[in-house]
Amino acid sequence: MIDIMWEFLEKLRQVERPLPEGEYFFHRNDPVRSMFVVVAGSAQLIRHHRDGRPIVLQRASAGSVLAEASLFTSVYHCDAIATSAVVARVISRAAIQHLFFSNQDFAKAWAVYLADEVRGARMRAELLTLKTVSERLDAWLADKGRLPQKGGWKAIAQEIGTSPEALYREIARRKGKALSR
Amino acid sequence: MIDIMWEFLEKLRQVERPLPEGEYFFHRNDPVRSMFVVVAGSAQLIRHHRDGRPIVLQRASAGSVLAEASLFTSVYHCDAIATSAVVARVISRAAIQHLFFSNQDFAKAWAVYLADEVRGARMRAELLTLKTVSERLDAWLADKGRLPQKGGWKAIAQEIGTSPEALYREIARRKGKALSR
DNA sequence: CGTCCGCTTGACTCAGATCAAACTTGGTGG
DNA sequence: CCACCAAGTTTGATCTGAGTCAAGCGGACG
Numbered sequence: 001m002i003d004i005m006w007e008f009l010e011k012l013r014q015v016e017r018p019l020p021e022g023e024y025f026f027h028r029n030d031p032v033r034s035m036f037v038v039v040a041g042s043a044q045l046i047r048h049h050r051d052g053r054p055i056v057l058q059r060a061s062a063g064s065v066l067a068e069a070s071l072f073t074s075v076y077h078c079d080a081i082a083t084s085a086v087v088a089r090v091i092s093r094a095a096i097q098h099l100f101f102s103n104q105d106f107a108k109a110w111a112v113y114l115a116d117e118v119r120g121a122r123m124r125a126e127l128l129t130l131k132t133v134s135e136r137l138d139a140w141l142a143d144k145g146r147l148p149q150k151g152g153w154k155a156i157a158q159e160i161g162t163s164p165e166a167l168y169r170e171i172a173r174r175k176g177k178a179l180s181r
Numbered sequence: 182m183i184d185i186m187w188e189f190l191e192k193l194r195q196v197e198r199p200l201p202e203g204e205y206f207f208h209r210n211d212p213v214r215s216m217f218v219v220v221a222g223s224a225q226l227i228r229h230h231r232d233g234r235p236i237v238l239q240r241a242s243a244g245s246v247l248a249e250a251s252l253f254t255s256v257y258h259c260d261a262i263a264t265s266a267v268v269a270r271v272i273s274r275a276a277i278q279h280l281f282f283s284n285q286d287f288a289k290a291w292a293v294y295l296a297d298e299v300r301g302a303r304m305r306a307e308l309l310t311l312k313t314v315s316e317r318l319d320a321w322l323a324d325k326g327r328l329p330q331k332g333g334w335k336a337i338a339q340e341i342g343t344s345p346e347a348l349y350r351e352i353a354r355r356k357g358k359a360l361s362r
Numbered sequence: 363c364g365t366c367c368g369c370t371t372g373a374c375t376c377a378g379a380t381c382a383a384a385c386t387t388g389g390t391g392g
Numbered sequence: 393c394c395a396c397c398a399a400g401t402t403t404g405a406t407c408t409g410a411g412t413c414a415a416g417c418g419g420a421c422g
Contacts, residue, residue, distance in 0.1 A: 001253070047323065055323045056307045057300065069296035072182070072289055100292070101285050108253055111281070111288075114295035115250035119238065121302030126237045128309035129342040131379075132409070142228065142236045154368065161310040166410055168369060312411075313377070331387095335400060347378055349401060363422105370417070379409095385402070392395085 002116065005109035008099060009037065015090045025066060025080035025088070032073055034090045036066035041086030047078045059083075068114060071096060128161050133170045136160040147171070183297065186290035189280060190218065196271045206247060206261035206269070213254055215271045217247035222267030228259045240264075249295060252277060309342050314351045317341040328352070 016039065019025065025036055025043065038060050045058040045067060057078055060066055070076055071093065099106045127139040140160050147153070157167040197220065200206065206217055206224065219241050226239040226248060238259055241247055251257055252274065280287045308320045321341050328334070338348040 055320050058303045059307070069293070069300055071296065072293050100288070104282050107281070107288050107292075110292060111295065112250070112253050114292065114299060115252065117299045118295060118302055119250055121299055121306055122239045125302055125306040125309060126240070128306060138234070139236050151368070163411055164369080165371085165412085169371085169410090172370080332400070344379055345401080346380085346403085350378090350403085353402075365422090366420090368417105368419095370415100372414085372416105373412105375410105375412085377409100377411095378407105380405105380407080382404085383402100384404105385400105387400085388398090390395105390397080392393105 001109055001112045004105060005113050008103070008106045008109065009089075009091065009096070012091050012095050012099070017088050017090050019082040019086045019088060021082055021085050023082045023086075025082070026076050027079050028077065029075045031075055032070045032093055035071065035093050035096055036080070037089040037091065038062055038064055038066060039087040039089055041082060041084045043080055043086055043088075044083050045078050045080050065113075068117065071100070071110075124159070133160070133162050133166045136162065137167070137170055182290055182293045185286060186294050189284070189287045189290065190270075190272065190277070193272050193276050193280070198269050198271050200263040200267045200269060202263055202266050204263045204267075206263070207257050208260050209258065210256045212256055213251045213274055216252065216274050216277055217261070218270040218272065219243055219245055219247060220268040220270055222263060222265045224261055224263050224267055224269075226259045226261050246294075249298065252281070252291075305340070314341070314343050314347045317343065318348070318351055 019041075026032075028047070040062050042062075043060045043066065044056050045060070046054045047057055048054055058067075066080055066088070067076065067078070100110060101107070123143055127136055127143075130136045130139060137160065140156065141147070148156070153167060153171070154164045157164040160167070200222075207213075209228070221243050223243075224241045224247065225237050226241070227235045228238055229235055239248075247261055247269075248257065248259070281291060282288070304324055308317055308324075311317045311320060318341065321337065322328070329337070334348060334352070335345045338345040341348070
């Protein structure tokens with residue numbers, strides 16, 4: 001179903017635009033003309049606090065739509081910045097809107113995509129209310145199944161909101177336990 | 182826009198059903214026939230771990246749709262249980278689906294609603310990656326504006342993932358600082 | 363061969379969870 | 393009107409998990 005959405009988007013006219021690290025996709029209150037799909041690299045949606053400190057609203061990596069809400073909004077509600085060098089697909093918002101209203105399969109695919117994003121984000125939020133690394137890892141495993149290869153643990157530490165060291169230790173602890181049984 | 186969605190839903194035929202605490206709305210793999218809107222009380226979406234421990238996927242309170250993803254799914258992907266006595270509005274899923282496909286305003290309102298839920302959930306997830314109570318409270322304030330009346334602080338402590346005591350102390354600390362300036 | 367990055371492990375420190383006890387407040391019923 | 397109860401709040405004391413800094417290990421890759 002989600003794949004169907006990507007297939008539709010593929011067919012629309014689009015431009016690949018590279019952005020260097022630190023570049024802004026758009027600013028708050030800019031009028032919305034395009035939608036962005038991150039192809040490579042990573043980006044953040046940011047809102048600025050009164051005193052200037054930034055609050056992160058979304059961390060987007062390869063394969064995600066940048067600000068889904070902007071499909072039906074006249075202006076952006078936050079800033080978007082490339083946190084590493086990014087390649088983004090730029091698609092006319094009007095084109096996607098038109099597709100949404102003219103093609104029921106796409107409308108459905110869009111709704112399914114959003115519902116899944118909601119699920120994932122809520123899942124992560126609930127996971128992050130757990131206090132110990134052990135509980136968080138359990139919850140993460142319950143959702144994702146199994147740990148990836150050794151190269152990717154650091155990223156998971158970020159996902160579950162702990163320091164890499166804490167996660168490494170928890171994993172080591174488990175390997176120990178597994179053997180001692 | 183979201184209000185529009187509620188207006189549409191109001192018009193559909195619906196039944197108010199009370200559920201006592203601990204009662205299940207549905208179980209995983211049940212076929213989806215209805216959608217639930219929580220009117221009063223609170224509920225949780227839960228998935229069970231291999232060893233039986235439950236993982237919370239969503240905490241739903243008055244005014245939220247229970248499992249948005251189930252609009253286009255044949256079976257539920259998790260369990261839903263009332264965590265306190267609940268009054269829920271039960272609406273035929275087929276009716277909502279029909280509305281989605283036949284009325285563009287509703288389809289748009291649904292997409293906007295979902296996009297906003299995504300935003301809110303991501304916001305909360307990012308907030309929960311902050312380490313100190315002080316930072317979390319700042320982020321919460323940046324999003325919501327101002328602290329509610331005294332009776333509601335405990336609920337906020339839950340939202341930002343800390344113990345009530347920790348939040349009370351942080352608030353007290355700030356009142357002190359505000360005066361000392 | 364050197365450098366980078368992710369992993370490993372140790373030591374120290376501290377924010378916040380937890381337990382506990384008192385105090386405000388509103389509401390309820392006698 | 394008052395006794396009483398329940399929730400939320402306040403404050404104190406203690407304990408611990410994990411963040412941080414630091415130093416070393418090993419494989420990948422130019």
